[in-house]
Amino acid sequence: MSRLWRRNRHWLTPALFLLPGLVLFGTVILAASIETVWISLHDWDGIGAKTWVGLANYIELADDPQFYVSLKNNVIWLLIFMLAPPIGLALALIVNQQIRGMRILKSLFFVPLVLATVTVGVVFGWVYDPNFGLLQLFFSSFGGTAPALLSDENFVTFAVAAAGLWPQIAFCMILFLAGLNGLNDDLIAAGRVDGARGWRMLRHVVLPQLSQVGFIAIAVTVIGALRSFDMIAVMTSGGPYGSSTVLAYQMYQESIFSYRFGYGAAIATVLFVIMIAFIAWYLNGLIKAERSNA
Amino acid sequence: MYPRPIPENAKVQRALYLGGVTLVVILWLLPLLAVMLTSIRSNEELMAGNYWGWPQKFSLIENYKAVFEQTAMLRFFLNSLLITIPSVIGVLILSTLTGFVLSRYPFRGSNLIFALFVGGNFLPAQIMMIPVRDLMVRLGLYDTIYALVIFHIAFQTGFATLFMRNFIAALPGELFQAARAEGASPFQTLRHVVVPLVRPALAALAILVFTFVWNDYFWAIVLTQSDAVKPVTAGLNNLRGEWTSAWNIVSAATIFVALPPVVMFFMMQKHFVAGLTMGAVKG
Numbered sequence: 001m002s003r004l005w006r007r008n009r010h011w012l013t014p015a016l017f018l019l020p021g022l023v024l025f026g027t028v029i030l031a032a033s034i035e036t037v038w039i040s041l042h043d044w045d046g047i048g049a050k051t052w053v054g055l056a057n058y059i060e061l062a063d064d065p066q067f068y069v070s071l072k073n074n075v076i077w078l079l080i081f082m083l084a085p086p087i088g089l090a091l092a093l094i095v096n097q098q099i100r101g102m103r104i105l106k107s108l109f110f111v112p113l114v115l116a117t118v119t120v121g122v123v124f125g126w127v128y129d130p131n132f133g134l135l136q137l138f139f140s141s142f143g144g145t146a147p148a149l150l151s152d153e154n155f156v157t158f159a160v161a162a163a164g165l166w167p168q169i170a171f172c173m174i175l176f177l178a179g180l181n182g183l184n185d186d187l188i189a190a191g192r193v194d195g196a197r198g199w200r201m202l203r204h205v206v207l208p209q210l211s212q213v214g215f216i217a218i219a220v221t222v223i224g225a226l227r228s229f230d231m232i233a234v235m236t237s238g239g240p241y242g243s244s245t246v247l248a249y250q251m252y253q254e255s256i257f258s259y260r261f262g263y264g265a266a267i268a269t270v271l272f273v274i275m276i277a278f279i280a281w282y283l284n285g286l287i288k289a290e291r292s293n294a
Numbered sequence: 295m296y297p298r299p300i301p302e303n304a305k306v307q308r309a310l311y312l313g314g315v316t317l318v319v320i321l322w323l324l325p326l327l328a329v330m331l332t333s334i335r336s337n338e339e340l341m342a343g344n345y346w347g348w349p350q351k352f353s354l355i356e357n358y359k360a361v362f363e364q365t366a367m368l369r370f371f372l373n374s375l376l377i378t379i380p381s382v383i384g385v386l387i388l389s390t391l392t393g394f395v396l397s398r399y400p401f402r403g404s405n406l407i408f409a410l411f412v413g414g415n416f417l418p419a420q421i422m423m424i425p426v427r428d429l430m431v432r433l434g435l436y437d438t439i440y441a442l443v444i445f446h447i448a449f450q451t452g453f454a455t456l457f458m459r460n461f462i463a464a465l466p467g468e469l470f471q472a473a474r475a476e477g478a479s480p481f482q483t484l485r486h487v488v489v490p491l492v493r494p495a496l497a498a499l500a501i502l503v504f505t506f507v508w509n510d511y512f513w514a515i516v517l518t519q520s521d522a523v524k525p526v527t528a529g530l531n532n533l534r535g536e537w538t539s540a541w542n543i544v545s546a547a548t549i550f551v552a553l554p555p556v557v558m559f560f561m562m563q564k565h566f567v568a569g570l571t572m573g574a575v576k577g
Contacts, residue, residue, distance in 0.1 A: 009479060009480070010480070011399075011401075013479065013480040013481055014394075014395045014399040014480050015395075017391040017392070017394060017395045017480070017484070018391065018392055018395040018396070018407075020388055020391070021388040021389065021391060021392035021451050021455060022392065022407065024388070024444075024447065024448045024451060025410075025411060025414060025448055025449075025451050025452055025455075026410075027448075028422070028426060028429070028444065028445060028448035028449070029414045029417070029422055029448055029449055029452065030410060030414050031425075032421075032422035032425035032426050032429070033414070033417055033421045033422045033425075035424075035425040036421050036422065036423075036424055036425060039424055039425070046424075046428070091318075093296075093297055094315060094318065095315060096295070096296070096297060097297070097299060097300055097311065098295075098299060099300065099308050099311065099312050100312075101312055102312065102315070105312075105315050105316060105319050107559075107560065107563055108319045108322075108323060109319060109322060110559070110563075110567075111323065111326070111556060111559075112322075112323075112326075114505055114509075114555040114556055114558075114559045114566075115326075115509070115552050115555070115556070116508070116509035116510075116511065116526075116527050116530075116551060116552065116555070117509065117511060118509075118511045118527040118528075118530055118531055118551070119509075119527075119530070119548055119551055119552045122329075122530065122531075122534060122544070122548050123325045123326055123328075123329050123548065124325060125534075126325070126328060126329060126332070126541075127325045127328070132343070132345040132346075134324065134325060134328055137346055166325075171570075174567055174570055174571060175570075175571060177567075178567075178571035180295075180296065183295070183296055185295070188295070188296055192298075201296065202296070205296075206296050223416060226418060227418050227419070229419070229420070229512055230511045230512060233511070233512075233515070233531075234511070234531055247420075248418060248419075248420045251420045251423070252420065252423070252516075255423070255424060256516070261424050264423075264424060265424055267420075268418075268420045268421045268423065268424070269421070271418050271420060271421065272417070272418070272421045275416065275417065275418055275421075279413060279416050282416075283413075
């Protein structure tokens with residue numbers, strides 16, 4: 001036994017090191033994700049036996065108006081979230097000055113990022129409150145009345161996504177600050193000699209150097225938008241009348257509230273496919289970026 | 295540097311600039327400041343409609359005392375600690391091991407395994423929700439703290455492996471060659487070379503994972519239901535439903551929930567920012 005061990009330990013020990021993490025991640029995360037695709041081909045209440053229904057869940061989904069509401073809202077989230085990289089860049093540019101006291105201001109900008117999304121949801125619930133919220137304060141100072149954003153079917157998704165934007169901007173800001181730190185000073189100086197200033201400098205000298213960081217900022221923002229769940233659960237529960245659901249939330253509702261786990265799994269699978277397409281695009285971009293660097 | 299630095303000797307300009315940025319920060323944090331202000335207001339004032347004026351009476355202590363005594367927030371807070379701390383420790387141990395092997399012992403398929411860790415990390419939580427919930431029910435762990443700890447360790451190991459592998463791969467290779475030349479076993483290499491050198495990475499990872507796990511809401515509501523195991527995030531949302539008109543109490547509870555990650559962030563800010571940018575930039 002001990003001879004066997006000694007002869008093989010150069011590969012056995014690393015294998016044993018890798019095993020716990022791999023097994024845990026493999027079963028709880030990866031295998032579970034694949035199992036969801038399998039469940040989506042069944043009718044299942046979550047407790048009893050599964051009944052094979054083939055693609056019936058997907059066929060039903062294609063005719064479900066709620067599915068299209070969710071899909072449309074996912075697109076709205078995505079579009080609104082696309083504001084995060086430019087605003088994050090703007091804030092990063094504003095604070096990128098070495099002045100005494102700037103460091104603490106910088107960290108204060110990051111605070112929304114460390115708050116729980118539940119906290120952000122509760123905070124913005126007050127901002128949007130039509131009776132005494134910040135928004136109402138703002139409107140009444142112009143003599144108007146604030147719209148009840150969270151109970152208006154047309155505005156609700158925009159309002160919730162805008163709240164979700166708050167931490168996302170802070171995230172992009174951190175990334176761009178790291179990018180600005182890594183700028184090539186020689187190129188900037190050369191640009192200055194050539195008379196590039198302000199906007200032109202940003203456009204032609206700075207932004208090209210930030211392209212990799214910008215790519216990452218866009219990627220994490222897309223993922224953030226597709227993952228949106230907490231804010232909706234906390235601020236609207238998908239309402240009013242299901243008008244603010246996204247795929248992630250609709251899936252949760254169908255499974256946990258309606259006990260339609262098969263149908264919920266089908267929605268999750270659609271979300272999964274969208275995410276896979278995006279991850280492929282992202283990895284492809286990363287590989288290209290790495291090749292052009294090498 | 296871009297934008298062009300404001301010169302050191304332009305004192306007035308620098309002061310004005312700082313003042314301007316301070317104003318932007320105040321606007322930026324206004325929603326949070328409003329909640330903080332509400333958390334020190336008395337109930338009578340809120341009833342009378344004084345939401346935005348300066349509080350006539352400060353009820354800081356009363357409100358927070360009410361949160362501790364009349365709500366289950368203290369219980370939720372303890373649950374959150376019981377969930378978060380073991381999760382962080384578990385993730386640090388597992389990812390040091392996986393990161394070490396994946397960066398220093400290349401074998402057929404090691405890149406594939408690494409890609410699975412990285413890719414799995416981008417998956418939306420909903421895709422694994424049903425089987426994970428089912429698994430915990432079958433293991434008898436549903437509605438226990440263990441369900442959340444196991445899930446969080448598993449999920450965060452993906453990101454943490456990426457993080458630790460990149461960090462260990464960037465360590466000087468001579469150290470590992472020297473260890474091998476001296477006949478050190480993989481375990482000895484781990485103990486005497488890797489562990490002492492990865493401390494800064496572990497600090498950064500610990501604060502990130504702490505924040506991720508502490509702030510989780512989705513898994514809290516999927517894997518638990520009773521107050522005895524619920525973390526603060528799920529507890530706060532329940533509280534909001536129960537105390538609909540007592541905004542001052544809900545505000546105080548909100549600040550209470552936000553406090554640990556914010557304090558951790560300010561204590562270990564450099565690690566947090568470095569970790570986040572390293573994880574993202576190298577990912």
